[in-house]
Amino acid sequence: MPTPKIVLFYAFAPLADPEALRLWQRDLCAALHLRGRILISPHGINGTLGGDLPAVKTWLRSFRSYAPFRDADVKWSEGTAVDADGYSADFPKLSVKVRDEIVSFGAPGELRVDEHGVVGGGARLSPDALHDLVAERGDEVVFFDGRNALEAGIGRFRGAVVPDAETTRDFVGLLDSGAYDDLKGRPVVTYCTGGIRCEVLSSLMTARGFGEVYQLEGGIVRYGERFGDDGLWDGSLYVFDGRGSVDFSDHAAVIGVCAGCGAATNRTANCPDPSCRRQDVVCADCVAVPCREHAAAV
Numbered sequence: 611m612p613t614p615k616i617v618l619f620y621a622f623a624p625l626a627d628p629e630a631l632r633l634w635q636r637d638l639c640a641a642l643h644l645r646g647r648i649l650i651s652p653h654g655i656n657g658t659l660g661g662d663l664p665a666v667k668t669w670l671r672s673f674r675s676y677a678p679f680r681d682a683d684v685k686w687s688e689g690t691a692v693d694a695d696g697y698s699a700d701f702p703k704l705s706v707k708v709r710d711e712i713v714s715f716g717a718p719g720e721l722r723v724d725e726h727g728v729v730g731g732g733a734r735l736s737p738d739a740l741h742d743l744v745a746e747r748g749d750e751v752v753f754f755d756g757r758n759a760l761e762a763g764i765g766r767f768r769g770a771v772v773p774d775a776e777t778t779r780d781f782v783g784l785l786d787s788g789a790y791d792d793l794k795g796r797p798v799v800t801y802c803t804g805g806i807r808c809e810v811l812s813s814l815m816t817a818r819g820f821g822e823v824y825q826l827e828g829g830i831v832r833y834g835e836r837f838g839d840d841g842l843w844d845g846s847l848y849v850f851d852g853r854g855s856v857d858f859s860d861h862a863a864v865i866g867v868c869a870g871c872g873a874a875t876n877r878t879a880n881c882p883d884p885s886c887r888r889q890d891v892v893c894a895d896c897v898a899v900p901c902r903e904h905a906a907a908v
Contacts, residue, residue: 614689614700616698617658617659617669617684621679631676635648636706638672639659642665645703646658647706649708649712650708651711654723683806685831689853701851701852715779721810731813740824741841753767754799756808758775758778764878765845765876786818798815798823798824799826805829805832839859878890878891
């Protein structure tokens with residue numbers, strides 16, 4: 611039987627010809643029956659792919675053969691299923707695109723990369739080093755969620771600051787507004803799903819006068835691999851594929867609150883009305899109910 615696998619990966623490096631890389635990745639993934647999403651920019655590459663294990667391994671060998679991607683951060687997880695041809699059930703199609711940014715903060719002119727990655731980002735903390743920092747500095751440490759508020763709604767680090775952001779593009783405006791200036795004298799640990807958003811976010815914060823900024827290396831994924839639900843993390847991890855969310859153990863806390871009825875849940879779903887693009891934290895009983903904003907409008 612095919613073995614379903616998903617890889618989450620990124621690399622920051624100056625890329626002279628993103629379009630040529632797009633064609634290479636498109637053709638390689640198509641030949642291997644891989645599905646998922648890849649974004650390429652002059653600053654690097656970011657993507658997630660799913661398929662049968664041997665095909666994903668073949669892709670990874672080819673991917674790492676390109677020098678700027680040799681040390682790319684690649685994380686593995688279990689997929690839901692693959693069909694007889696090796697196509698992943700977790701992704702509807704393959705999409706490989708060139709964009710100005712591989713993470714859409716809306717500030718491509720601010721990002722600087724060299725052969726070592728992002729220039730001016732926060733200091734990297736492994737999961738163990740994070741625990742050491744918290745043990746040493748205690749409540750002085752601030753966890754700063756680099757994802758959108760929906761993702762944080764079903765899982766986050768205990769006591770984290772969760773910006774009121776619907777998309778990554780909201781962060782620059784929130785930082786420039788001065789809303790978090792009170793954190794500039796404290797150790798701030800940025801975190802996100804796999805680490806890529808905090809590569810950029812931590813550099814934006816450093817450039818705006820945050821004096822002690824860290825980034826959780828490998829993101830929540832690596833932290834979960836190390837400590838599961840027996841550390842500083844509470845809840846489920848939102849993922850951008852057909853799985854919706856993943857848990858790190860069989861005793862994951864359920865911290866989401868259904869927008870419809872207030873019940874505890876780790877589910878998210880799109881508003882069922884086709885004219886509404888909002889997504890909410892909702893329980894199984896409320897999944898077919900239009901979101902509050904849409905219901906109020908009609």
